Structure formats: C-alpha cells, structure tokens
Amino acid sequence: MPTFEYAPAPESRAVVDVDSTYGLFINGDWVDGRGTAFKTVNPATEEVLADIHEASPDDVDLAVKAARTAYTRVWSRMSGADRGKYLFRIARILQERAREFAVLETLDNGKPIKETRDVDIPLAAAHFFYHAGWADKLSYAGYGPDPRPHGVVGQIIPWNFPLLMLAWKVAPALATGNTVVLKPAETTPLTALLFAQVCQQAELPPGVVNIVTGAGDTGQAIVDHPGIDKIAFTGSTGVGKMIARSIAGTRKKATLELGGKGANIVFDDAPIDQTVEGIVRGIFFNQGHVCCAGSRLLVQETVADEVVRRLQRRLSTLRVGDPLDKNTDVGAINSRAQLDRITSLVDAGEAEGAERWDNGCALPQKGFWFRPTLFSGVTQTHRIAQEEIFGPVLSVLTFRTPQEAVAKANNTPYGLSAGIWTDKGSRILWMADQLKAGVVWANTFNQFDPTSPFGGYKESGYGREGGRHGLEAYLKGSI
C-alpha cells in the first residue's frame, strides 16, 4: 500500500439529468427518429446511459430542409453583430453549465473529469467567444469586402472530444452565417444533445443548428444530401477518403481533419523533466484518443535510455480508474471496438519484436481499460510506428542527427502534428520549417487555442480550423 493513499474524490453525478431517451433536434424542436434506436453506454462501467434515436435519410432530409429555411429566411439576413450576440449567449451558457457538461462528457466518453473540467468545456466555450467576436468583422478578415457563407453545412464529428469538436465546427459556421446539420459520434451523442438544449435556452432561431444522431449510415445520408453545400468532418482517414469519394464531382466543399501519427522529437539538450511531462501529455492525455497525439517518440540516441527510464518512472505515478474521480489521470477507452483495435495493434507490436512495457496498474473489473503502455526498440517499419493506434500506447524510436529526426518524422502518410524538445531556439525554427505537419509544438505538446489554426498535411486531411484561417473554410470563394 502506498503511504499517501488518495481517498476517492468523485465529482457528483447529480449535477446533470440524463434522460432515458433522446430524439433528434430538428428545426428547434425534438422529433422522433425513424431509424433503429441505439444505446449509448458509459465506457467506464458499461452501464447504459440512454436510448438514442437514429436519424434515417428522411430525417436527415428534414434537418437539411430546416437548415435551408433558417438560412434563407433568418440567418443569412441577420447582421453579423446580431449573430455574434447569439454566439456570445451560447458561450456564456456553456460556462454557466460547465459542470453539467463536464460530468456528462465524462460519463459518456470515459475521459477523466480533470480533463473535461479543465480542457474540453472551457475550450469549447472559448471557441464560441472567439468566433462571436469575428461575426461582425468578417469584412476585415482578409477574404474580401463582403465574404459570403456557403449555406447549409453538414458536420460530422468524432467521439474523442465530443463537445469540443462540436464547438470547433458550429462556432465558425454560425459566425460566418451558415446553418448547420451536425451528427455527433454514435458512442458519444449526449453532450451534443445537451448543447441542443443550450441552443433552445439561447433562443437561437429554429433550424440554425440541427442535431441528428446515428452511425455511419446517417453520416452518409448527410454527405450525399443534395441540399448540403459543404461538409466538415473530423475522424478517421478511412472515412475521410469515403467522404472525398462521395462528393467528388459535386459542387460540395469539404474540410477533413483526419488521423495522425505525430512525432515528438527529443534532443539531448532538452529540459528533461518538462520533456517527460510533455511526452506524457502528448500521448496519455485523453487516453491517447487524440488525432494529433505524439504517438511516436523520436529520441536522440545519447539520451534514449535516460528518457525511457524517467518516462517509466513517471508513468508509474499515473492514476488510472474512475473517470469521475478528480484525481484520475487516465480514464476509460471509449468503446469495446476501440479497445479491440488497440489490443490488436499492441499484440502486433510485440509480435514484430518491439519491447512492450506497461505501468502494471490495477484496472477496474468492468468497462473498457488499457494500461499506459510504452514500446521501446521500435523501428520505422513496425506497424506500431506507422499506423494510428489511438490509444495510450507510445512507440519509442531513436535518431542520431537532426536531419535523421526530420526524415523519420516525415516518413509517414500522416502530417498532423509534431513536437520539438530542445534548448536551442535556432534548431526549433529550422526543424519547424522541415516538418510536414500542420501543427508543430516547441517544448510543449497538445496545446490548443481558438486563435490558432489546426489541420493537417497529406493523409491527415485538408483545411484549417480555428484562427483567421479557419474562417476561410466557411466562406465562399475560398477552399
């Protein structure tokens, strides 16, 4: 038994009411879906949280029509200043109800309350505040004197940051004058549905935001609907390619934010204790369910053993368990399917000869869990160095020179993120120039801000979200 045992410090579930059934949010109202209802579970306990209606293609059609009507009659005619007022109102309500959202997100997603409370929800509110500010200043954004919205935008978001990804999509779309049909991921629909209540509370005109729930078929119905002007998608590269194929030859625009296999590059002059923290934040934040995760650690050979040793010591202090406990560092894997995928890739890593280490912590009996895991002796040709694992698994590779680090970092079909750890400012700039990654962090990792554009190179997708660059995707005459 440890000397200093932290007593359980769970956040109260009572702050949020979870309904037993959720319909679809179309034209400002709740309607029944005509598809086959499904269940959303708490991945930490496998407890069923609610029944969720599935939107059929007819329901999607209803939602797109509502969005079109709202666009032509209300939203596109409204002044930017007035649109901004709605967005400010939504942002404030998100802050007021932050605790409710944090608990619900943790219940539905499995991520620790520490992260939903300190990262997901505050950042989601920040995105609305930021874009609210742009709504009446679009003429000064550098996209011409009177940039116009596309119209109706179909948005499909993933399960790793459910409310935050919604904010990344909805806030810029609304600020620029578009209306929205959004589909949350089938394993994490609850915060999007609570957000629908926020839209009602903010008295957002009906039809401006429509939320339809379902899995791949519902997503396909949105992508294929002729009334959709633009698709914004965040998710896997496989689905991203399907979307690109579906809309090829149509007038539909798209931004795709897809997978990644981020390289976190550590030089021997790096500030080592903070580097270890950054590596942990890079891959064990959100159980590694992060598209821009630093899942490949590239360490200069001279310090590789030391970095691995310090990393193992640090991982042994990570607290894995009840996501609602305020002291939990690593929560549950989001679904059985994802757990299976992680397990199979980790098995492949072992079979290919990489050395597997995990922190040996106790795991809860029920729910989907995976120990923080580290592979050393990984080479570029191993699957665990090439494929996105999307779990708490770090592959450690080594390099000898800065040139080799760049070459290895870029030797992947992905190009979403990279990290550089060194005390040399000039080397940071030189490296950042060479790395084919949409985001390069220096002496930090996984930092997000609404003012900073985010997006990928190569198979990590195209288009940017956030900042001035992110507005471009929602305005005509651009991408």
Place this chain on the structure above:
Amino acid sequence: MSTTDTAVDATARARDLLGVSRLTNQALTSWLHGLRGVDQVGCEARAAGLGTRSIKNDSKRWAIDLAISMIDLTTLEGADTHGRVRGLAAKALSPDPSDLTTPRPAAVCVYGDMVATAKEVLGDSGVKVAAVATAFPSGRASMPVKLLDTKDAVTAGADEIDMVIDRGAFLSGDYLTVFHQIAQTKAACGDARLKVIMETGELVTYDNVRRASWLSMLAGGDFIKTSTGKIQPAATLPVTLIMLEAVRDWRELTGEMVGVKPAGGIKTSKDAIKFLVAVNEVAGEDWLDNQWFRFGASSLLNDLLLQRQKMKDGVYSSATYIADDSPSTAY
C-alpha cells in the same frame, strides 16, 4: 574530526563525483552548467497540475497530521524576546491543548542567541531546535564570523543549523566559494544537521535553483531550503518541484537522501497539502517523513490545527479556539 578534514572530505568526494583531479571553479561550472535545463512554462504547468489533486477524508486527515509533524515552527524577528521564544517552544510541545493526540512539529527555528532558551523548554521532548546562522538572512559577513555564528549555536544546543549561501558569489559564478563555505559550515556543525538556504527569490531562474540545489548537495548539505522568509517570492510550488527533482536525481546518482524545506509563504492547509502531493509524486513516498521534508512556517500550524479540529468535530472554529502564545502575528 577537525574542520579541515571534513572540508577535504567534501572536496575529495566532489572530485570523485565530477571525475576531476582538482576541484576548480571551472570544473564546478562545467558540471553545474551541464545539468539539464528547466523549461519555465513546463515546470509551472506541472506544479499547477499537482495543485489540482483533491485530497479528501482520511487522506486529508493523514496529510494534516503529517504536515504538522513537518513544521519548523519559526520566529526570526529583531523583536524576539526570551518570553516569546519560550511561548513558541511551549506551543510546539502541545500544539493543541484541547486534543493531546495532535502531533508535535519537528522543530522550533530561532536565531542563535535564542537556542538555549528554546532548548530549556524543549529538553529531550524530541522537538528539535534549529538555529539560523552564517549572518542570516543576508549572509554578508566574513567566513570566520559565519563559522563562529554556527559553532556558537551548536554549542548552545542547536540540533539543526539553517545557513544561507552567498548569493552574490553564486550569481557572479564563483561556485567554488559557495561550495567551500557550505563544506566548512557543515564541518562546523558537528552532529547538527545542516540546512542550506539558497534564497531562491534572489536566484530568480529555475536553472539557478537547480544548480544551487546540486551545489549544496555536493558540498554536504543535509537539507536544501528555499528561503529565509525575508525575501519575496519565498517558497513557491514550482521552485520546490525543482528541488524535489534534484534530491530524487541526487539519490539516483549517489544513493544518498537529502531533505527539502520550503520556507516562507505557505500559510494554509490547502497549500501544505499541495506540497505533500508534490513530494509524493515527484520525489516519492520515502520523503514523506519529517526527517526528509519540512515546512518553514509560523502561521501554517494554526491553520492546520483549525482544519484538524474541523475534520474531527465537523465544524469550523474561529481562530480564537486555537491557543497561541503570540496570536497577533499568527492570524
């Protein structure tokens, strides 16, 4: 063992650790500047992260008692009188007269001329007497004076000596002088344990804090201590984090444990528990003992006692329910 022998021992050991045949300022500089740098933003983020731990119920009860047992109950005022020191020492003997299960602080920390008075009250109670020495707080005196200051306190019965380093020498890069001063003071301590005050508020950068920590450990300090309490900022969590990393890495290198003492500015139980969380998660649980971790504080004890009473009775008392010999400065 004579003073010179120990100084020679410290030098010999330093030569050995540094792998040099002669301990020069150049050799010390290379070694200290070869330590890995500290990234300020990352260090502060880590400290803030540790500060979000939520310590409840039994853990909180346990942590409060541990924190009380780690306090160096301190009075270091020009206006200190024998009466006040006797009062403080009596407080250390029975911190909460309404609950005799309350643990006692580790030590009472006073100026050298008050050692005998404190010792008279504390006797062999187990509560130690710590004395500040070496021209505390500025350290601006000649070496013979500093050594005499130290020996005087030890002769008067001090169990522990809190010395200050020569920050001027450190900041001008004269590490060898700082090394020798610490080694000589250590020798003058005899059996007393030596705490080395780095006055981190004057060292300013985290890189300096790390270097001063390693230099102090190399020269034979038994404890590294943040501050005199006379300079702001005093004991911050990030600075203490750097020091905890230093003692952890020092043990990895030499097998020896060195204690850590943040002093000044830690006033509430909540703050104290944050420090204990940092000790637990950075240095490790071996340091969760007053042999290896101390709080230099005066008002902290009363807040811990209030919290302790609250945990027991379920209600908060006002400060008037905490018996204190010098209540005016305590709240």
